[in-house]
Structures are given as C-alpha cells and as structure tokens.
Amino acid sequence: MALPQSQAKSDSNNLAGIAVAIAVLATVVMMIVPLKPIFLDMLLIFNISIAILVLLVTMFIEGALEISIFPTLLLITTLFRLALNVSTTRLVLLDGYAGQVIEKFGTFVLGGSPVVGFIVFLILVIIQFIVITKGAERVAEVAARFTLDAMPGKQMAIDADLNTGLINESEAKKRRKDIQREADFYGAMDGAVKFVKGDAIAGIIILFVNIFGGFFIGLLQKNLTVTQAAMKYTILTVGDGLVTQIPALLISTATGVIVTRAASEANLGQDLLSQLFGYPRTLYIASGVLVVLGIIGLPPIPLLTMAAVLGFVGYRMDRTNKETAIAEIEKAQEQEIEEIKKPENVVSLLNVDPLELEMGYALIPLVDVQQGGDLLDRVIMIRRQCALELGLVVPPIRLRDNMQLKPNAYSIKIKGVEVTNGEIMIDHYMAMAPGFDDGSIAGIDTKEPAFGLPAKWITPQLRDQAELAGYTVVDPPSVVATHLTEVIKTHAYEILGRQDVQGLVDHVKQTHPAVISELIPDLLSLGDLQKVLAGLLKERVPIRDLVTIMETLADHARMTKDTDVLIEYARQALARQIVKSYLLPGTNQLPVISLDPGLENNIREAIQQTEHGTYLAMDPMEAQKVIAALVKEVERVSQMGYQPVILCAPIVRLYFKRLTERAVPQLVVLSYNEIGTQLEVQTIGMVR
Structure with missing residues (x-):
C-alpha cells in the first residue's frame, strides 16, 4: 500500500533531520576519538568538496534568501574543520603521519623548501583573515543594521499597497514573511561571520602548535636530527594547514559573495557578464590603453595579446547587442500582431475614458497648434481652475475627432456616455446681450451652450461694434472651454472615483498623517469618504480644504455612519467658504x-x-x-x-x-x- 504524498514527504524530512543531528554529534566526537589516517583522508576530501559546493551555490543563486540556511551551515562547517584540525594534530604529534592527503599537499606546496612552504601557507591565512573575513564581517554588520532599520518602512509600504488594493491579503502575508526572513538572515549572518574569523585565528594557532610541538617531539622522542624534524613536521603542518584552510578560504569567499550581493535579478555569472562586459565602448577604450602601454616600452606581447582579446570581446558584445535589439523589436511587432489576432484582444476595448471631448472635422483647427488652435492649452487651464475652485483633480481629458458628428458640432462625454453637446461656428464670434436684445447687432440667433442664454453668432467685422453696444463677445474656443468647465463642475461628483480619492488621501497623508491614520480605515472606509466628498461636490461645495473635512468626519464618524448626516457636518465646517x-x-x-x-x-x-x-x-x-x-x-x-x-x-x-x-x-x-x-x-x- 502506497503512503500518501504528504506522509512520505514528512518521513523524508524526519530522516534528513535525524541524519544532520547524527552528523553534528559525530563531528563533536571526532575531537575526542582518534581516527585512522585512511578515514581522515576521506573526511578531508569531503570537507574540500563541501566548500567547493557552497561557493558554487552562492554564485548561482539570485537572492540571499534562496540559501537562508547559510548562517547555520557556516557554523557546522566551521565546527567540522576544527574537529579535523584536532584529529590531524593528534596524528601529527603522536605518529608523525596523518594520511596521504596531508602529506601530498605539504610536499606539493613546499617544493623542497620548508621556509617557502611556511611563507605560502602564512600568506593564505593572512589573506583569509585580514582581507576576506574582515570585509565580510563589516558588510554583514552593515547589512544587518540597514535591514532592521528598513523593516518598519517596508511594512508600511505593504500595508499601503494592501489598503489601495494593489495586492491581496495572501500576497501581503507572503511579503511580510519575506521581510522577516530577510531580517533574520542578515542578523544571523552578522553573528555567523564571527565563526569564520575565529576559525582563521584558530588555524594560525594550530599552525604554530604543530610546528613547534612536532619539532620538539621529533628531537626528544623520535630521535630525529634538527633538519629531519624541521623538514618532516613542516611538511605535515603545512599540508594539514592547506587541507583545512583552503576549504575555509572557499567558505569565507562564499560568505563574502552572499553578503555583498545587492539589487540582483540574476546569478553572479550573468550579472558579471552583463554588467562588466555589457558596454563595448569601455572594452574598446581599455584595449586602446593596453596598446599604448605596449608601444611606450612595457612588455608588448602580453599587453597586445590582452588588447586584442578585449577588442574582440567588445566587437562581439557590440554586435550581439545590436542583434538583440533588432530581435526584440521584431518580437514586439510579432507579439503586437498576435495580440490583434487574439479573440481576447477585445478586452482592451472595455476601457472607458473618464472625460472625452469629441469634435466634428471642421473644429479640428481649434486643437491643431500649427493652425493657431489653443484648445489644448485651455483644457490644461480648465484642470488647474477646477483644482483651485473645487479641489478636484480632473483626470486627463481625451480630445478626438468624430466623423459621425456634424462638421461644426462637438460632444462632451463622461465615462463613455454623452452628457451634452453643442454646435459652434468656427469663423464667427458669439455675442450675448447684457439685457434685452434690441436687434441692433445682426447675427444668427443661437443659445449659449453652457448656461442656455440667448446669443448670436456674429462676423468678426461686427465684433468691435457689439462690444461698444455692451455685448459680451467670446471666440469659439472660449465657448467650448466654458461649456466643458461647466460640465465638469456640474458632474464633478460623478467624475470623482475611489482611485481619485485615494490620491487625495495620499496627498494629505504627506502633511497630516495623524488625520488619515485616525479616520481611515477605522472610522470610515475609502468608499464612505468618496460618498461624502461626492455629496459636497454635487452642490458645488469645494473639497480643497480636505484637512478640515477629514477632521470633521473623524469627530462625528464615531456617532454615525450615515453619509448624509456626515455631509451636513462637513458643510457646517466649511460654512464660511460656502456662504x-x-x-x-x-x-x-x-x-x-x-x-x-x-x-x-x-x-x-x-x-x-x-x-x-x-x-x-x-x-x-x-x-x-x-x-x-x-x-x-x-x-x-x-x-x-x-x-x-x-x-x-x-x-x-x-x-x-x-x-x-x-x-x-x-x-x-x-x-x-x-x-x-x-x-x-x-x-x-x-x-x-
């Protein structure tokens, strides 16, 4: 009978946990129980393999949280290396032999000279201790501090996205968990790097213990000469140090790679190639500098060889970038064609513009700047005027031609539905009498579209005469702009949407955060606030003083949630401005x-x-x-x-x-x- 998948996964996790626990206990036991040289050789090779594996993993991951176990892994590998150091030191001092791995490493590096081998080993330890470990320690400390300091801001950003509906509850929960994991990771790394530092110090101490301890044991107990004792125990000490310090160096490098990765969206290799060799111009310049150095007297063969390599790489990258750009353009065009062919492409047609002004073809000169049209500038001024008078941020107004309209006609739409229309004579002026029209000015009778007042279309030649007679004379663009302004003011309560209210709330939050935190969402929802503001705009009450409105709502929303009553309270707070x-x-x-x-x-x-x-x-x-x-x-x-x-x-x-x-x-x-x-x-x- 097959086990359920969840139960099998649970059993596998339990076995893995038991195996790790046994391995850690066995590491501690290694410090006490002597090991055979053959078994010690296997453990030393295993130590090197683990170090190589960890370094490679850190180069291929895209984010630090993909190896969140790294601080604990750092502790375990450090403990394992120290246990190996104790075991090898025991064999070196007792038997003068610690396996083939240590002997081969020591013979290979020394090259027949104990002094040179000792110096090489010492340089490796200094590199690890002073350069890599010290730098990684500082970076980890700073990263931990900055990550913890940034946590409140990140939490507030998640709450803001959740309140505005940009993310759902599950996404917000996931982001909060990632932030907590990131803080825990860098906090743990800040402490775990200290293990690497201590391991380097322990390596130096063990080096001197092995050399001097082995030297005296060889002289006093093994009856070796001074040269024989120095040669033998130097080979073993250096071999022991290399076998353990090379994995330590790899782990330290991996630590540095982990804590220095920032703002990355790919693995280390991809980032390195794209960011270092992704600019052909810099490669050309570097190649030219090397050529100049080779000409002025420095060794020409290596310099010119490297210059040729950089120049070739720059040429290939330049060509590759151009081919990639062309391929992306072609791909975008193909995708656009495919999108047009798709049946679901009609979804884009469901988008509705908040405000539209459609015009017949004869009115296009009003918009065309090359023909002297300034209606676009007037629309911008209308939005500014509505912001100042009503406190409403009018959404962008789409202007378009409509061949189905009469040549001189225009239509104003709100959310795709026509609310009013008009007709103007582009080569005439509209004249409105101050009182009773005595007929002294000849023209075509009409009505002013915004307020329905009687008016006349007169020729430009009669403009001065009409103004002297007391008529109000306006040009066609002003007629359209006035009509559009009046429509916006009359229907402002329909134009104001929840997203617009959210924008107003965010604006107030920058200067008066206490008002927003008290009112939204504990006392009123965003929808309730929209109803109150729309109710004020419906009677043309400006909502520019949002702070006063929101403070008033915060005072009374605890007693009632009736938006009609809240509107009356808001009106009373704005009484001076209204009257x-x-x-x-x-x-x-x-x-x-x-x-x-x-x-x-x-x-x-x-x-x-x-x-x-x-x-x-x-x-x-x-x-x-x-x-x-x-x-x-x-x-x-x-x-x-x-x-x-x-x-x-x-x-x-x-x-x-x-x-x-x-x-x-x-x-x-x-x-x-x-x-x-x-x-x-x-x-x-x-x-x-």
Missing part, C-alpha cells in the same frame, strides 16, 4: 428666500427613517405645490437681480434640496448652522 460666494459684493449681507414654518414642519414630518437610509415621503400633490411656489419665487427674485438662495432648518436642508433639484438644479439651499454670526441675513422672499 462667501453668495454675499452681496463688498458687504456682509446675505439675501435669502426663507421657507414658511408650516412648510418646514410638513417636510420634517415627511422624513422617513428606515434600515436602508432616510428619505422624504411627501404627498406628490403637495410636493408639486411646493415646487410651483418655489419656481415662482425664484423667478421673482432673479428678476430683482439677486441670486436665489434658500435658507431653512438644518434637518430640512438636505431633503428640500433633493425635492427641488430636478425642477431647479442650480438652486442653492443653506441651513441656519451654515450662517455665521457676523453675517446679516436679508429675507427677500418666502416659499409658502
């Missing part, structure tokens, strides 16, 4: 139309609260009477030269606005709580 637009010029007087107390009471009683929200349940016939009375009063006040402003109780304001917004869309409705004590309210009418 100043409706004051009589140069005064503190606010002309208003009030509501009859009985009407206010009827509206208050008609407000119904349900679990799905609050709405106004007024009798349709009574609602029609209210709207009719309102329209009559608004017309009367407008004829007096005042802007109609309704003043009512705070609880009634929102519902009266919703009741009347279809009949009088631009009607301003204020509550008593939005009127400052320093203002003088002037009642100029009443809705009964």
Whole structure:
C-alpha cells in the first residue's frame, strides 16, 4: 500500500533531520576519538568538496534568501574543520603521519623548501583573515543594521499597497514573511561571520602548535636530527594547514559573495557578464590603453595579446547587442500582431475614458497648434481652475475627432456616455446681450451652450461694434472651454472615483498623517469618504480644504455612519467658504428666500427613517405645490437681480434640496448652522 504524498514527504524530512543531528554529534566526537589516517583522508576530501559546493551555490543563486540556511551551515562547517584540525594534530604529534592527503599537499606546496612552504601557507591565512573575513564581517554588520532599520518602512509600504488594493491579503502575508526572513538572515549572518574569523585565528594557532610541538617531539622522542624534524613536521603542518584552510578560504569567499550581493535579478555569472562586459565602448577604450602601454616600452606581447582579446570581446558584445535589439523589436511587432489576432484582444476595448471631448472635422483647427488652435492649452487651464475652485483633480481629458458628428458640432462625454453637446461656428464670434436684445447687432440667433442664454453668432467685422453696444463677445474656443468647465463642475461628483480619492488621501497623508491614520480605515472606509466628498461636490461645495473635512468626519464618524448626516457636518465646517460666494459684493449681507414654518414642519414630518437610509415621503400633490411656489419665487427674485438662495432648518436642508433639484438644479439651499454670526441675513422672499 502506497503512503500518501504528504506522509512520505514528512518521513523524508524526519530522516534528513535525524541524519544532520547524527552528523553534528559525530563531528563533536571526532575531537575526542582518534581516527585512522585512511578515514581522515576521506573526511578531508569531503570537507574540500563541501566548500567547493557552497561557493558554487552562492554564485548561482539570485537572492540571499534562496540559501537562508547559510548562517547555520557556516557554523557546522566551521565546527567540522576544527574537529579535523584536532584529529590531524593528534596524528601529527603522536605518529608523525596523518594520511596521504596531508602529506601530498605539504610536499606539493613546499617544493623542497620548508621556509617557502611556511611563507605560502602564512600568506593564505593572512589573506583569509585580514582581507576576506574582515570585509565580510563589516558588510554583514552593515547589512544587518540597514535591514532592521528598513523593516518598519517596508511594512508600511505593504500595508499601503494592501489598503489601495494593489495586492491581496495572501500576497501581503507572503511579503511580510519575506521581510522577516530577510531580517533574520542578515542578523544571523552578522553573528555567523564571527565563526569564520575565529576559525582563521584558530588555524594560525594550530599552525604554530604543530610546528613547534612536532619539532620538539621529533628531537626528544623520535630521535630525529634538527633538519629531519624541521623538514618532516613542516611538511605535515603545512599540508594539514592547506587541507583545512583552503576549504575555509572557499567558505569565507562564499560568505563574502552572499553578503555583498545587492539589487540582483540574476546569478553572479550573468550579472558579471552583463554588467562588466555589457558596454563595448569601455572594452574598446581599455584595449586602446593596453596598446599604448605596449608601444611606450612595457612588455608588448602580453599587453597586445590582452588588447586584442578585449577588442574582440567588445566587437562581439557590440554586435550581439545590436542583434538583440533588432530581435526584440521584431518580437514586439510579432507579439503586437498576435495580440490583434487574439479573440481576447477585445478586452482592451472595455476601457472607458473618464472625460472625452469629441469634435466634428471642421473644429479640428481649434486643437491643431500649427493652425493657431489653443484648445489644448485651455483644457490644461480648465484642470488647474477646477483644482483651485473645487479641489478636484480632473483626470486627463481625451480630445478626438468624430466623423459621425456634424462638421461644426462637438460632444462632451463622461465615462463613455454623452452628457451634452453643442454646435459652434468656427469663423464667427458669439455675442450675448447684457439685457434685452434690441436687434441692433445682426447675427444668427443661437443659445449659449453652457448656461442656455440667448446669443448670436456674429462676423468678426461686427465684433468691435457689439462690444461698444455692451455685448459680451467670446471666440469659439472660449465657448467650448466654458461649456466643458461647466460640465465638469456640474458632474464633478460623478467624475470623482475611489482611485481619485485615494490620491487625495495620499496627498494629505504627506502633511497630516495623524488625520488619515485616525479616520481611515477605522472610522470610515475609502468608499464612505468618496460618498461624502461626492455629496459636497454635487452642490458645488469645494473639497480643497480636505484637512478640515477629514477632521470633521473623524469627530462625528464615531456617532454615525450615515453619509448624509456626515455631509451636513462637513458643510457646517466649511460654512464660511460656502456662504462667501453668495454675499452681496463688498458687504456682509446675505439675501435669502426663507421657507414658511408650516412648510418646514410638513417636510420634517415627511422624513422617513428606515434600515436602508432616510428619505422624504411627501404627498406628490403637495410636493408639486411646493415646487410651483418655489419656481415662482425664484423667478421673482432673479428678476430683482439677486441670486436665489434658500435658507431653512438644518434637518430640512438636505431633503428640500433633493425635492427641488430636478425642477431647479442650480438652486442653492443653506441651513441656519451654515450662517455665521457676523453675517446679516436679508429675507427677500418666502416659499409658502
């Protein structure tokens, strides 16, 4: 019967853990129990093999976490080398023989001269101790410090990506785990490098113990001459040192490679070739320098040979880079053709532009800079104006021609749906009379598209005459720009999306992080904040003062989550900014139309609260009477030269606005709580 895959994997892991534990215990036992020379030879070769394997692995990995076990491996290999040192020292001093591996290494390096062999071995130890180990120790220390210092910032970045929806919970969990593993790895490496340093020091001490101890043992116990003792024990000592220090040098190099790898997306070989030999110009320059050095008197054969090699490598790299660039272009073109052929390519057609301005072909000169068109510059100014007046970052407005439109017509779309259109005469000016049109200016009757006012299209020759007669004269680009601006202001609440709100929140977070951390997401979600801001924009209340709005929401969101109520609180916080637009010029007087107390009471009683929200349940016939009375009063006040402003109780304001917004869309409705004590309210009418 076959075991389940999970159980088999668990059994394999258990066996591996038991094997490693036995190996570590056996390493410690080696320091106590004498070993046979043949067995010691096998362990020495195994030590060299492990060191070579570790060095090669560090060169082929792309990230340090791919060998996260390295600090522990460093400890185990160091312990193993020390155990071998103890075993070899025991055999050298007792028997004067420690196996063929040590003897061959010593004879090969000494070359017949004990002094030269000793010096070579000493140089290897110094290189390992002073250069590689010391440098790796410092790099590991700095890497550990910087990694730990960067942890809070990385955690905050993950939380920000998670809150904005760029990553999901599982990806965030994986990233947090990687950050923790990275911190643990470099922290462990900082301590593990100390093992390598201690191993180098131990190697130097064992060297002197073997030489001097063996020399005296040879003289006193083995009855050897001074020359024989010096020669024999120097060969054994140097061989022992090389057999153990060469693996130590390899491990130290691997340690340095691990802690110095940074910002890598490939293995060491690929990085080395691409970054060192990836610039043919530098290879050409280096080749030229070597040629010059060979000409001025330095050995010409090696210099010119190396110059030729570098020049050839540079030529090959240059040619390879050009071929790769051409291949990438061809591949991109092929992929583009394949994408067009794919059925799923229609997905790209689902993208909808937030704002579009489509024009007939006769209006193209308004956009063409070479023909004097400045509509693009005006669009940029519109976005700046909306940012200053409304606090709204208007998304880019796409301008395109549409052959299906009339030549002089244009269409304004929001999210792919037309909201309004217009028609202009590109070779005329639009003239609007200051009051009653007496017909003194000849032209083609029309209506101003933004506000629906009566106007005329006049020829350029009549422009000066119209301006002298008091007409407001504007050119065609200004007509389109004004209409577009009014559409943006009217539909700003539709344009504002969650991603736009996130951008505003990130902007506020840079200067007022405490406000954001208190409000989002504990008190309000991003969607709730969007509803509040959209509700303000719907009545053209600027949201530029986001700090005040968010502080107000933070104060009241603990008591209610009803966005309608929160909108009213935000309006009260922005009262001064809202009311100043409706004051009589140069005064503190606010002309208003009030509501009859009985009407206010009827509206208050008609407000119904349900679990799905609050709405106004007024009798349709009574609602029609209210709207009719309102329209009559608004017309009367407008004829007096005042802007109609309704003043009512705070609880009634929102519902009266919703009741009347279809009949009088631009009607301003204020509550008593939005009127400052320093203002003088002037009642100029009443809705009964």
